[in-house]
Amino acid sequence: MKTMEPITVYVHFPWCLKKCPYCDFVSFAKAREAIDHRGYADAVLAELRKREEVLGERELRSIFFGGGTPSLWEPDEMGRVLSAVTAAAGRRSPDLEVTVECNPTSLDEQRARAFRAIGVNRLSVGVQGLDVERLRFLGRLHDPDGGLGALSAALRSGMPRVSGDLIYGVAVGTVEAAREQRPEQAAAEARAVASTGVTHISAYSLTVEPGTSFGELARRGRLPLAGDDGVADTFFAIDEALEAEGLAHYEVSNYARPGDEARHNLGYWQGIDYIGLGCAAYGTVSRPDPRWGLRSAGAEGHDGEASAVRYRNIVSPERYMAAMAEGGEAIAVESEERLAPETRLSERIMLGLRLREGLDLEAAAAALGVPAWPPSRRRAAERLERAGRLEVAGGRVRVPRAAWVFADGIAADLF
Numbered sequence: 382m383k384t385m386e387p388i389t390v391y392v393h394f395p396w397c398l399k400k401c402p403y404c405d406f407v408s409f410a411k412a413r414e415a416i417d418h419r420g421y422a423d424a425v426l427a428e429l430r431k432r433e434e435v436l437g438e439r440e441l442r443s444i445f446f447g448g449g450t451p452s453l454w455e456p457d458e459m460g461r462v463l464s465a466v467t468a469a470a471g472r473r474s475p476d477l478e479v480t481v482e483c484n485p486t487s488l489d490e491q492r493a494r495a496f497r498a499i500g501v502n503r504l505s506v507g508v509q510g511l512d513v514e515r516l517r518f519l520g521r522l523h524d525p526d527g528g529l530g531a532l533s534a535a536l537r538s539g540m541p542r543v544s545g546d547l548i549y550g551v552a553v554g555t556v557e558a559a560r561e562q563r564p565e566q567a568a569a570e571a572r573a574v575a576s577t578g579v580t581h582i583s584a585y586s587l588t589v590e591p592g593t594s595f596g597e598l599a600r601r602g603r604l605p606l607a608g609d610d611g612v613a614d615t616f617f618a619i620d621e622a623l624e625a626e627g628l629a630h631y632e633v634s635n636y637a638r639p640g641d642e643a644r645h646n647l648g649y650w651q652g653i654d655y656i657g658l659g660c661a662a663y664g665t666v667s668r669p670d671p672r673w674g675l676r677s678a679g680a681e682g683h684d685g686e687a688s689a690v691r692y693r694n695i696v697s698p699e700r701y702m703a704a705m706a707e708g709g710e711a712i713a714v715e716s717e718e719r720l721a722p723e724t725r726l727s728e729r730i731m732l733g734l735r736l737r738e739g740l741d742l743e744a745a746a747a748a749l750g751v752p753a754w755p756p757s758r759r760r761a762a763e764r765l766e767r768a769g770r771l772e773v774a775g776g777r778v779r780v781p782r783a784a785w786v787f788a789d790g791i792a793a794d795l796f
């Protein structure tokens with residue numbers, strides 16, 4: 382059988398019941414009844430029709446409904462999108478992964494069964510923590526029982542794979558009397574989530590982003606913050622707890638039972654093309670279809686393997702839906718850029734070094750047609766190796782686990 386290049390699809394659903402104060406994703410607070418479930422599905426389907434030529438030439442490896450809170454979306458409407466995406470693919474991977482991001486307040490067993498019925502095989506649930514005060518501080522609408530209950534409901538529904546998300550490195554209280562989550566508390570919470578039987582856990586440290594409520598509080602010096610040393614200790618406490626529970630630490634922030642790694646995210650980390658559908662979605666596609674009518678001069682043309690275009694769709698849901706309802710040839714793109722091969726290699730390094738297995742730098746560079754080891758990178762790699770922060774073997778580079786908390790900085794040294 383002829384081999385086809387793999388591709389993944391991301392579908393953005395832009396609404397949540399409430400905006401969390403730390404969140405910088407494109408999401409807008411809206412009551413479930415006020416959401417135009419059908420209209421949004423129609424808009425995404427209209428966009429898909431304009432992008433389906435690319436899908437038709439590829440093997441579809443995964444579909445990810447992210448947001449926002451896509452578990453708010455009526456399953457029938459999501460199902461129309463899911464069917465159309467899978468039908469447009471040239472081929473479906475035999476282990477096609479279909480994930481929906483969920484919040485505990487919009488997931489119960491019945492809803493999980495409804496997702497299962499339309500072909501979803503993986504749910505990722507935003508548990509975020511198991512402490513009432515911390516959840517309240519994070520602006521979450523659920524309590525610890527709600528988080529664990531949503532995981533259990535998902536598993537009871539027969540959903541084959543369920544992931545729980547955690548946020549650590551959170552301090553509550555006041556700046557003057559901040560109370561940090563202790564490493565042993567974080568480990569206990571991770572163990573409790575693992576004990577529900579989930580197949581995967583993501584554990585991210587809280588990052589304070591500009592433009593969010595937390596960012597504004599931090600700017601004014603009013604946000605209690607956890608110290609760097611405590612956050613690093615917590616990282617290793619969670620690592621130890623989850624490895625002992627049989628969840629392998631396969632990426633800096635992700636753990637999985639064997640074979641249950643998130644295939645969609647692995648696609649990003651391994652540099653596989655992806656199509657983004659929906660408002661604010663990004664896509665990155667090598668050799669895009671000329672009929673996409675890319676607007677920027679720098680984005681035009683497609684001269685071989687190394688060329689790729691990254692686009693971003695219109696951010697506002699209303700403007701996106703209006704543009705798609707108008708019909709015509711245009712795609713609702715807000716911006717697009719041509720990615721130079723060197724930029725793509727830097728991204729591969731950035732993301733690949735977050736994986737336990739690291740990255741085959743020489744193979745990635747050869748595929749992109751750029752040198753793997755310009756003198757500056759060679760010097761930086763030797764320096765990092767001496768410091769115990771990088772291992773170089775054959776063409777592969779990887780960050781030893783003890784240095785994972787520095788992974789992003791290490792990658793930047795290698796650009």
Ligand code: SF4
Nearest residue numbers: 397400401404448449
């Ligand atoms: S539920 Fe998730 S996407 Fe929605 S505001 Fe909170 S963190 Fe952001």
